[in-house]
Amino acid sequence: MLVGALAVVLLAGCASGEGSYQYHWPYFFNSIFHPDDQILYGLWLTLSISIVSQLIGVVLGVFGALGKMAKFLPFRLLANFYIWFFRGTPLLVQITFFFFGLSVAKIYTWPPIDLFGLHIEGEIQAGIFALGVNEGAYMSEIVRAGIISIDPGQLEAAKSLGMTYAQAMWRIILPQAARVIVPPLGNEFNNMLKTTSLLVIISVPELYTIFSRKQGQYFAPFEFFLAAAVWYLLLTTLWSIVQAWIERRLGKGAAGASANEPGLASRLLGYRWRTSGTGVR
Amino acid sequence: MSTIPRDILGAIGGVPKPPSEVVVQATDVNKWFGRLHVLRGISMTVKRQEVVVVIGASGSGKTTFIRCINHLEKIQSGRIFVNGHLIGYREVNGKLVEDRESNIARQRQEIGMVFQRFNLFPHKTALENIIEAPVHVRKIPVAEATETAKALLARVGLAAKADVYPAQLSGGQQQRVAIARALAMKPALMLFDEPTSALDPEMIGEVLEVMKELAREGMTMIVVTHEMGFAREVADRVVMMDEGQIIEEGTPEHFFTNPQQERTKSFLSKIL
Ligand SMILES: Nc1ncnc2c1ncn2[C@@H]1O[C@H](COP(=O)(O)OP(=O)(O)O)[C@@H](O)[C@H]1O
Ligand SMILES: [Mg+2]
Numbered sequence: 001m002l003v004g005a006l007a008v009v010l011l012a013g014c015a016s017g018e019g020s021y022q023y024h025w026p027y028f029f030n031s032i033f034h035p036d037d038q039i040l041y042g043l044w045l046t047l048s049i050s051i052v053s054q055l056i057g058v059v060l061g062v063f064g065a066l067g068k069m070a071k072f073l074p075f076r077l078l079a080n081f082y083i084w085f086f087r088g089t090p091l092l093v094q095i096t097f098f099f100f101g102l103s104v105a106k107i108y109t110w111p112p113i114d115l116f117g118l119h120i121e122g123e124i125q126a127g128i129f130a131l132g133v134n135e136g137a138y139m140s141e142i143v144r145a146g147i148i149s150i151d152p153g154q155l156e157a158a159k160s161l162g163m164t165y166a167q168a169m170w171r172i173i174l175p176q177a178a179r180v181i182v183p184p185l186g187n188e189f190n191n192m193l194k195t196t197s198l199l200v201i202i203s204v205p206e207l208y209t210i211f212s213r214k215q216g217q218y219f220a221p222f223e224f225f226l227a228a229a230v231w232y233l234l235l236t237t238l239w240s241i242v243q244a245w246i247e248r249r250l251g252k253g254a255a256g257a258s259a260n261e262p263g264l265a266s267r268l269l270g271y272r273w274r275t276s277g278t279g280v281r
Numbered sequence: 282m283s284t285i286p287r288d289i290l291g292a293i294g295g296v297p298k299p300p301s302e303v304v305v306q307a308t309d310v311n312k313w314f315g316r317l318h319v320l321r322g323i324s325m326t327v328k329r330q331e332v333v334v335v336i337g338a339s340g341s342g343k344t345t346f347i348r349c350i351n352h353l354e355k356i357q358s359g360r361i362f363v364n365g366h367l368i369g370y371r372e373v374n375g376k377l378v379e380d381r382e383s384n385i386a387r388q389r390q391e392i393g394m395v396f397q398r399f400n401l402f403p404h405k406t407a408l409e410n411i412i413e414a415p416v417h418v419r420k421i422p423v424a425e426a427t428e429t430a431k432a433l434l435a436r437v438g439l440a441a442k443a444d445v446y447p448a449q450l451s452g453g454q455q456q457r458v459a460i461a462r463a464l465a466m467k468p469a470l471m472l473f474d475e476p477t478s479a480l481d482p483e484m485i486g487e488v489l490e491v492m493k494e495l496a497r498e499g500m501t502m503i504v505v506t507h508e509m510g511f512a513r514e515v516a517d518r519v520v521m522m523d524e525g526q527i528i529e530e531g532t533p534e535h536f537f538t539n540p541q542q543e544r545t546k547s548f549l550s551k552i553l
Contacts, residue, residue, distance in 0.1 A: 052301070059315075080351060151398075151400070152360070153396060153398055153400040154400060154402065156353055156396070156400065157394075157396065157400035157401075158402075159353065159404070160351055160389055160392070160393075160394035160416040160463075161386065161389070161390070161414035161418060161462070161463070161466060162355065162386050162389045162390030162414055162419075162466065163386060163414065163417070164382055164383060164386045165382065165420055167386075167417065167418070171413070172402055172413075173415060175401075176403065176404050177403050179404075
């Protein structure tokens with residue numbers, strides 16, 4: 001995208017004449033290399049909202065998955081309804097409904113709260129809530145797929161040793177399912193980093209909102225949106241490095257698997273430097 | 282039956298074992314999978330330190346029966362007692378009501394089970410597999426559990442493999458770790474479901490050796506196996522199952538020399 005944009009710029013530059021767009025490159029470069037406090041705050045919000053929302057999503061996903069697989073019918077119905085509802089409606093509608101809908105109807109007005117020394121505005125809370133609950137519905141399916149990929153013999157072995165279902169899940173099944181869950185979870189978080197930009201609709205001053213305001217202020221949409229894209233790319237790229245590291249760590253224990261898992265370079269660049277050796281036997 | 286003391290909790294864990302000589306008392310156990318009548322009135326008594334080998338054609342209900350003994354399967358009628366405690370159920374006005382999960386879990390602590398496919402926890406080393414339940418179920422301190430686990434590993438001939446993951450062990454080694462894992466809970470009864478049938482022939486011996494030693498040390502065992510050599514050496518009794526029923530029962534010698542039922546004869550002719 002960046003390369004494409006630059007190509008467009010060069011072409012446009014050659015054809016520049018009367019009435020053509022006047023580029024203000026300092027806007028772009030300063031946004032990247034000398035980000036002001038607004039941008040830094042937006043960056044912090046995007047990152048922190050993403051992390052908290054994803055964590056909520058994972059927790060809800062575990063409950064959603066267990067609920068879907070529960071023997072007790074009401075749990076199954078509840079979980080299915082939850083997943084059906086949040087996957088079946090647009091996230092944008094969920095965000096606006098939770099923030100504007102609930103507060104105007106005085107069901108919940110999202111008052112600011114102070115937590116761990118942080119002052120959290122209502123729109124941020126509503127944003128995290130909507131993103132987390134929405135993500136939980138998608139994570140439910142991912143976690144469920146992870147759990148059912150584990151040999152039922154594992155649960156039986158755990159039970160035969162005197163573990164309860166909850167103990168067996170927590171200590172035996174979920175740690176193994178994590179290996180299956182983490183790759184799609186990583187993709188979910190990559191999406192989450194970008195999806196937080198929807199919170200512009202409820203005026204959360206995250207990265208996109210900040211750049212959107214700046215471009216309006218200076219009327220330089222090209223420079224500022226391009227800068228926003230670069231920041232998002234930076235976040236998602238850093239994440240893919242972290243993700244590769246996590247996946248490698250999870251690989252331990254499954255002999256053979258870890259040795260054959262794609263390394264960092266191949267994950268980032270999309271190919272393998274060298275064919276790795278066969279698994280230990 | 283009335284002489285068997287009943288614990289209100291229905292649990293064995295933490296309660297001193299009754300002096301009873303009977304470890305397993307199953308009476309008239311019936312089990313259906315949907316419309317399939319898999320266990321048709323099974324009764325069996327296993328005394329302390331007895332080794333009972335269960336044989337029978339595939340599909341005759343052997344696996345289902347021993348899974349009922351630690352309540353991995355529900356039963357529809359009959360009673361199974363282990364050490365005098367009704368397994369998996371409470372009796373309310375003569376009817377079976379499934380027990381609370383925590384009580385069932387406590388009962389299972391006393392019953393070791395070894396599976397055909399080992400079912401070791403692949404994300405844990407051999408040692409971690411063995412200390413998992415003692416530490417997290419019995420709440421034994423890690424240091425103490427580790428010491429016991431190392432002794433058990435030595436006993437099954439795998440002292441050097443403590444820190445190795447299951448996938449790096451051969452089938453025979455995995456099964457020996459699985460036996461050690463079950464023994465770590467100090468069970469009153471060990472159940473084996475065809476423990477050697479998933480193994481390459483050259484590994485069967487090492488697993489049977491461990492089991493024979495266990496039998497000689499006085500462990501109470503129910504073993505589903507077709508290894509008649511094992512039966513001959515250590516079994517007190519062999520039980521032949523067919524279509525959900527016990528059709529013949531006797532000493533190993535009886536089965537080698539003088540089987541009575543036609544089905545038993547034809548089955549033995551296939552495996553011997
Ligand atoms: N979970 C199950 N659901 C339905 N039928 C089953 C299940 N497990 C076993 N069965 C059936 O019950 C019968 C007895 O099976 P099993 O106890 O495994 O026999 P064995 O161990 O003697 O080979 C077989 O007909 C088998 O197909
Ligand atoms: Mg079987």
